[in-house]
Amino acid sequence: MSDNAVSHERAERTRVLVLGGQRTVRMLKERTDYEVGFADESMPFELMAAADIPIEVDFDDWDAVVDQVRRVHAIRPFDAVVTQVDRLVPLAGVLRERLGLTTGITAEAARNCNDKAATHIRLAEAGIAVTRHLIVYSPEQGITAAKEIGLPVIVKPRDASSAAGLMHCATTDEVSQAVADIIDGGRDSALVEEYLIGREIGVFASRTAGETKVLFVFDGEVGPPPKFVKLGGWFPSVLDQSELSQLDELTKLTLAAVGLDDWVALLQFILTESGPRIVEINPRVAGGQGVALIAATTGYEPTLVAVEAALGRQMEPDEPSAAIGLYRSVVFEEEGRLWYREQALHDVTGLESPVAPLVEIDVRPGEAVLAINHPRGGAFGRVVVVGGSQEEVSRDYERIMERLDLRVEPLENAEDEVAKPHTSCC
Template sequence: MARRALILVEGHTRGNGLLYVQAAKRLGLHPITLSADPAQYSYLAAEKVEAIRVDTDNFNALIDECSRLRMAYDIAGITGFSGPDESVYVTVGKLCQYFDLPGPNPASIERCFDKFVQRQLLAKADVAIPAYRVAANATEVESSAAEIGLPVILKPAVGSGSSGVRLCRNFDELAEHTTYLLGGKHIWPCSPRILVEGFAQGPFYCAQIMGNEVIGIETTDWGNPPHFVCRATTFPALLTDDEHERIADVSLSCLRALGLGWGPACIEFRWTTLGPVVIEVNPRLAGAPDPQLVRLAYGIDVITEHTKLVIGDEWNLRRRRSHTAAARYLVPDRDGTLDWIAGGSRAAAVSGVAEVKLYVEPKAPIIRKGDYRDCIGHVVAASPTLARTEAILQRAVDLIDWSITPSDACRTGTAQVAPDNR
């Protein structure tokens, strides 16, 4: 009998890729990664994962490679990881359709990744979203902002990780960021289109979903505007029953409006004076360490359960415990060269700390982008209560220090931790 294989299209450099490989092995599957550059995923060699170099932007090449693999393996399922333009997950859906395997609807995924199209569909379904316009040039950006009213958020219509997203509080900031987006500094995966949105103010929440079931809701602190760099995430969020129910109800409305409901999704909200306003629907699993937070808090391994769904097995989202898990991100306060970073092992030894991960090595250049790439590491902790989890994190993060030499002088920076986001 041929060995059952799980095909992984591309990988993930900061956690989820390794977790999928490990989940596949636990389920008795042979993971195979297809990537344009397998060397960029260090865990492949460490885990001795079979990796095949293939142009993952070439759908026919992927079909040929999967067809070849079917001669040696029983391909149980195909999944993958979204890149900066989110196109990989669309390709995954198409491959699943081609080989008659369980998978997401690629048309729904593609509509969702175009933020302008997504907003049109949500608005048609009467889902509360910020006022929005789409613009292709500076004149249209300015007129759109004037119609909506400042402050506004400018963001690429296609993209992820808060790349190119900025709050513009006046027309000078609007012009500056428009020039950045359209002047060649921002890398566009497609023709440039800018989404101009009203600024929804209030606490930030994200619903973690599998299928049509809301697993739980987390809260995130994005730090100080104008950029959006994640500083802290807590799961589950401290919500009233009514707040939780309203967010869950709107989440399911989003799935219906966008034709989703298979596999993972994460839906972002701001809780405004009018209640929950949808910021974005992501038709995929949230990035690391969010899946770890769900596992630590509720005992639900969403990556393993998603893998079961991918291969057509029965999956289970039953909660096994009720703890609070949280992550704090290490964010430098300057550009320069990282001289050293220390204290990770001491932080990991703190009771209640589940993970300490540093993304950079000494001598690495630090060039802040105002998005997810600004983070140089994270610390994750869990305990039965929110207060205890926060105390554990604070103790651990206080043990981590680093030094960055800027171009003009040598100064020492320490871990920047967001205040308690309750």
């Protein structure tokens, strides 16, 4: 093949730049013929080899990243920039604008989603009901805000997602401490919000050319305050049709209000007595094994949906492999030393579903675990089961838990043996 022919072939192929996110690179190489650029820090050899255009960058220096990408773009122009990493979504918006791309998230839309205070402002301007909230810059302002809104309140970072850093505060002392923790962690402000009571629902949607397509609605069960660790839920949701229609319309209004287009979003709603209220908009696909559950029960592969949206296109689903799925986080009421049957992690015999479950425990037998609401506690594992009916899935889940035989042995100062925080998200 001549050099001119090679150049023509490269010009014809769709070319996508991925910011972080190894799964996206692997999925694109396995499922598409796209040419894949991959920008990341300290890139492992296998990913450098997998990507067509590896670019090692420092994500703490956005100007340098833009310069590096622009030099590559001048020779092998990208059609879209994608990422599923929360902190890099605004950078994707900046790159869209600096590279002169016509599709993908804009920097303004990214800010409107990632900054929860900006989200509230945009929604209120569009006439969408939002939680009462105040931005505070000190523990003292936090106390004043909590008194104005009315205790209990929720205190959270403005830029966090999926309950990260979120605290339920029933007293002014708790508010003061929660705000102090956020500011001491390097942020200049925090958000104090009213505490909503109701069922949590997640919505995954894709919006292109101003048209929103709701792809999936799922139930989200959360643990007790103050941390509200995500315990899992049913995929898809068991809401009735009128509730689904209401969420569909509100999702369309919400994404239009924040200016999100040619991108995907995971929206969290609380179903209050007065109707659904938007809690946050995460401009990315579901985290953890939520991706696998959406793919199994709808046929939509969320990672590919996100790439196609950034290219300005909706995609059609494959045939689903299951009717319903269940996600359960492994959490504990008390700290201690965990014992379980390790062989049960891989034992899939005797289950009703033909699809193998996912069973993960993040610590080895004999290692320490922390209580669900410990500052470094949360989810220490997960079980994902899919099948033909809710009853079938429930029975398979019970079989798996019986085989695991999780037991927590009392242990003083268990926190001394747990080196890293465990995610509050499933």
